[in-house]
Amino acid sequence: MASSLAVTATAADNGRQFRAVFTNPAGTAITPAARLVVRATTADFDGDGTTEVAVFRPSAGAWYIRFSAGVEQVVLYGGAGDVPVPADYEGDGRTDVAVFRPSNGTWYLVTALAGEWVIVYGGSGDLPVVR
Secondary structure, eight states, X not given: OOOOOOOOOOGXXXXXXXXXXXXXXXXXXXXXXXXXXXXXXXXXXXXXXXXXEEEEETTTTEEEEEOTTSOEEEEEOOOTTOEEOOBOSSXXXXXXXXXXXXXXXXEEEEETXXXXXXXXXXXXXXXXXXX
16 A cells, blocks of 8 residues: 655755654554755745746736735836746745846846846847756
């Protein structure tokens, strides 16, 4: 009989050790200690460990972000022709609002800690690569 174990974790749980204890009429089994690895989600704008739903509307230069708690936020950043490139550029566990402008090969980022960054890296017509 197969079984599964679901664990809810946040970035603060990264590196913690855990053991699973299984009990049935035949007895109890305890797993060896294992280290929990928490990976950042793809669009966690508030750092709570949950992916937020977001859209970028170039015609309005607006990001519409719906946080996991149900709160919505509009961030005016970017414009027509820009390519959205959200990522955790500071390593603080929060996805930063960012766009790449192919017309001038420039990255524009708004980060929680350092504020706005403008980085010229690329040429006219280049496409960004973010992972």
